Amino acid sequence: MTMRAADTVFEAQLRAAMPGLWLGTPEPRHLEEPRGRFRGVGALLAKPASVEAVSGVLRACHAEGVAVVPLGGGTGLVGGQVTEVGAPLILSLERMAGLRSRDGQSMVVEAGASLQQVRDWAEAAGRRFPLGLASQGSAQIGGCLATNAGGVNVLRYGNARALCLGLEVVLADGTIWHGLRQLRKDNTGYDLRDLMIGSEGTLGVITAASLRLVEPPAEEGTAFFAVPSPAAAVALLELAQGRLAGCVSAFELIARQGLSFLREVGPEVQFPFAEDPEWMVLIELGLPMGMEAEEAFADLFEAAGELVLDAVIAQSETQRLAFWTLRESLPLANRRIGAISSHDISVPVAEIPDFIETARAMLAEMGDYRINCFGHVGDGNLHFNVFPAPGKRREDYLQSREAIKRAVHDLVAGAYDGSVSAEHGVGRLKAEDLERYEDPAKLAMMRAIKAALDPRGILNPGAVLRE
Amino acid sequence: MTMRAADTVFEAQLRAAMPGLWLGTPEPRHLEEPRGRFRGVGALLAKPASVEAVSGVLRACHAEGVAVVPLGGGTGLVGGQVTEVGAPLILSLERMAGLRSRDGQSMVVEAGASLQQVRDWAEAAGRRFPLGLASQGSAQIGGCLATNAGGVNVLRYGNARALCLGLEVVLADGTIWHGLRQLRKDNTGYDLRDLMIGSEGTLGVITAASLRLVEPPAEEGTAFFAVPSPAAAVALLELAQGRLAGCVSAFELIARQGLSFLREVGPEVQFPFAEDPEWMVLIELGLPMGMEAEEAFADLFEAAGELVLDAVIAQSETQRLAFWTLRESLPLANRRIGAISSHDISVPVAEIPDFIETARAMLAEMGDYRINCFGHVGDGNLHFNVFPAPGKRREDYLQSREAIKRAVHDLVAGAYDGSVSAEHGVGRLKAEDLERYEDPAKLAMMRAIKAALDPRGILNPGAVLRE
Incomplete structure (x- = not known):
């Protein structure tokens, strides 16, 4: 589909229709992605400050057939946030970053708030928003939801999808879907919330979300366990889940190669074992009051027998953070190599x-x-x-x-019936993979739904589904 | 939309095209629903024994414009399983009730298996499928997924949606979507699994599902706590969640009126307190190894102070079951009244x-x-x-x-921005409510998706969306 450019004529139209709207020229940061695989283009940058303004922008783009690339923190790894073709309007949510409401069970936040900010808001209410990513300082919650972000606590709390109760979304033609309910259960009609989550800005623009908060566990602890093999790691996880009633908050596998990379190119971290083990796991427990994490780790170590070679249990909050710093530094070392x-x-x-x-x-x-x-x-x-x-x-x-x-x-x-995009999404990097590996019936349904909800194809064209 | 009747001519066509297919006349049980609000009609009953046979039936119905009412265990409470108009084909999944595969993490089951059977299969593997309903002996897993069933353990494990990893679905035109992946994480494209779950047979017919299994908690216990008010119950839950790191498996509120009904019309149950309290909660805990449920309840009781008036902790498995029998008998007493x-x-x-x-x-x-x-x-x-x-x-x-x-x-x-269908679905009983209370943008999207995936409108017409 050929789209109209977001050119000076369109810009003038938009300015006339929406006098208060922030419009300007995209900066480099609006056209880049972390791995440098894609070089984005954008003719016009809009920074609406309200859902009504987002609606106005989309209404105009829909009417004129102008492509829109919705932009959050730009930390996505599959090129979902940058297009290399055309002259689209870049729709940044950065000015919609407020906390709308909060109670002990949930809160409503705007899409442009950083994940770290969202976590801080939860903490200020004595709760936790348990979505954790290495990029949480920059990633925006709207983008986390648009890509159904994962991270280190999915094992216990689920991915972004599982932590979202409701959405406010602007559809391709500017219609606003007011779906910000704060309910744990709601079976009124099709699950459009989950359809929007993970659709990477191709079906609508998420402007706000109602998020589920959890109570922080009474006791928490972190440890590295050296294991002889990935098979031992999987068996250890099963053992831990059975003993600890699902109180395992994180269980991260790390190979010796990752530690070697850290030693080779940094960043500087503390290594838990004198000699790097072939494999190790970073385990985090969140336990009921009355259980000591250190004791639980010690019991697990004993019960694990030959599944475990060695273990180091964090003795302080500083050490706990150091353990996590090692884990979160792996992507950076990888990038340096x-x-x-x-x-x-x-x-x-x-x-x-x-x-x-x-x-x-x-x-x-x-x-x-x-x-x-x-x-x-x-x-x-x-x-x-x-x-x-x-x-x-x-x-x-x-x-x-x-x-x-x-x-x-x-x-x-093939052999494993697995996924080639477990948590990063499809974006533009894997749109071809999707065609190659996905069931044809699913692809046909996706195309039918895209055509039904965005008939002019203005929303993030080329992401997820190639033209 | 006027549909063609599943008449003798159509039946002859279908028999000719699919010689091995079980075809017959619907029995009363295929046309009833538990509350007797709807009297179903059906011209023809098909009981396909394979996904290919379901596909063949739908292909024929799609070609001829014959309406199809998919039928599971028939326990739904909103009339999603019976239509009162036309002469549809009733598509019963009862002959597709097998276990296709199972490992420690998940299993693949066919839609017609009862929820109790599914739970038993999980238990035979030392695991648990933590969806629990009063009607689990009759309810079929396909129907549980089609309606996104809830029940007593949603608090901890989520509803049917949260326990499903993948689906096999036959679409309106007979196309089979092979989506039975057994993955915890999969971000390849739109979330059509969750779109199908809860669509009540109006977007496709679920023929099999890949289900998530959990490790049974090491320690379990059940208790009744008498509380002075619903506010105390909510505060007690918050206290319990904070102390017990999410290890609360069930937390059910019961009013004195429910106990009076049981005393009035039965069925006979054991009442936990000498005098029925105004309000009580049934609490189930699933705890890590090393914690005693009885001790955890005693600690909670002490910490709760004035939030709790009295408590009875189950001292045996027999007593635990008796506690649950009281809870599960409430709907029957209600029906008798x-x-x-x-x-x-x-x-x-x-x-x-x-x-x-x-x-x-x-x-x-x-x-x-x-x-x-x-x-x-x-x-x-x-x-x-x-x-x-x-x-x-x-x-x-x-x-x-x-x-x-x-x-x-x-x-x-209105005032609470709540849901008029929390866990039972919309069916035919609440289709009008949906129009009244749902956001117009959501309704329009639902209609667009229905038209895109079932253009002839053959799938469960009149359920969820009225014509």
Whole structure:
């Protein structure tokens, strides 16, 4: 579909129709994404400060057939926030960043608030908003919902979807859907909230959300357990879940390769074991009052027998933060080394060990690579990233990148019936993968729904569904 | 839309096209619903035994414009399973009731399996499928998903939606969507699973589901706490959640009126307190190893101070079951008394006490009624049911029924921004309510999606969306 440019004529129209609207020229930060895979274009930047203003902008774009790229914090890793074609209007939610209401069970926040701000608001009410991402200082809650963000606490609390009670959304033609109910249960009609969540700005623009808050656990603790293998990690998780009634808040697998990268390029972190283990898991527990986290870890260690080689339990809040700093520094070290190909995949949890072994063997036959495989093993979600051999650079492998990605994704989607986009979304990076791996019936339904809700195709064209 | 009848000519066509298909005449049980509000019609009954057979039936109905009413266990309370108009084909899933696969994390079951059977399969694997309903012996898992069933453990484990990882669905034109992935995380495209869940057979026919299993908690316990008021119940829940790190598995509010009904009409149950308290809550805890449920209840009782008047902790499995029998007998006693109007509503949890008081006062001004209000207070979900004054029968109030329902629903949807269908769905009983209370933008989106996925309108016509 050819879209009209958001040119000076359109800009003049919009200014005339909406005198108070902030309009200007996109800055570089509005056209970039973290991995530098895409260079965005944008003819006009709008920063509406209210849902009515968002509605006005979309109404005008719909009438004129102008493409709109909704923009949150810009931290997405699949190019959902930047288009490389056309002359779209960039719709930044940054001026809609307020807290509308809050009680002990939930709160209503605007889309442009950073995830960190949302977490702080919850904490100020003695509650917790348990969505945690390395990028939470910049990521905006609207973007987290538009991409159904995951992170380190999904195991216990679910992804962004599970933490959202209601939405305010502006549809393609400017219609406002007032869906900000704060209910735990609501079976009145089709679940459009979950349809919007994860649709990456292609079905509507989320302007506010009603979020679920949880009570912080009475006792919390964090530990590193060194394990002999991914199979032991999965068995340890099962043991822990059975003993601890689902009180495992995080369970993150870390490979020795990740620690080596940290030692090689930083950032500087404290390493928990004198000698880096082949595999380790970062475990966080959130327990009832009357249980001591340290004791629970000690009991788990004892019960685990040969599933565990060694353990370090955080003895202070400082140490607890240091443990998490190591985990959250892994992506930065990866970026400094420079991955040839990164894969955000998921398989059934029980298949994790087999997948890691099979994928490694497959890649070893393809060439000389280093693999750093880490992630949310309790969700069956791995960041399986392929790096150059020592002394080489990612640029040396440009020809093999596509083959590596294809091989890993074929394996995930084929033998394991897994997902090639577990938590990062589809964006533009994986729109072709979606066509390759998704069930044709699902793709046809997606296209039918897109056509029904955005008949002129103005919302984030080219993201999720290619034209 | 006028549909073609599933007449003898159509039946002959279908027999010719699908020689092995079970076809016959609907029995009374295929045309009834538990409350007797609707008398169903059906010209032809099909019992396909495979997803391919379901596909064949729908392809034929789509081609000929024959209406299809998908049927599970028939326990739904809003008439979603029976139509009173036309001459539709009744599509019973009862012959698709198998277990396709199972591991420690999930299992794939066919739609026609009863919820009890599904729970038993989970238990046989040392796991739990934590969806619990009074009707679980008859309710089928396909229907539970089609209606997004709730029940007593939603507080901890979520509703049917939260326990489903993937679906196999036959669409209106017979296309099969193979979406049975067993993944905890999957962000590949629009969330069509959640769109199908809760669509009550109007967007597709669920033929199988991949379900999430959980580890049974190491320690479990059940108790009745007598509380002075609904406000105390809500405060007690908050206290319990804060102390017990979310280990509260159920928290059910019961009014003295419900106990009086049980004493009046049975069934026979054991009453926990010598004198029925004005309000009590049934609490179930599922705790980590090393914690004693009895001790946790005792600690909670002490910490609760004036929030609690008295407590009885189950001392054996027999007593635990007796506690639950009381709770699960409430709907039967209600049915024996005969409600003038029943309301499955939800409001924000913190608003529960205020809502109960306001609704009672409102009804007291309207006439002489008894109110039995009970339910899942932790979900903000009450079954707020209005009964005849002593010595009168529901038949004496037929003129006021509509006014009562309207007044309660207006209050819920208005002042409390609540839901008039918290867990039972819309069906045919509340299709008009949906039009009255739902946001017009949501209704328009629902109609657009229905038209896009079922353009001939053959799937469960009149349910959820009126014509």
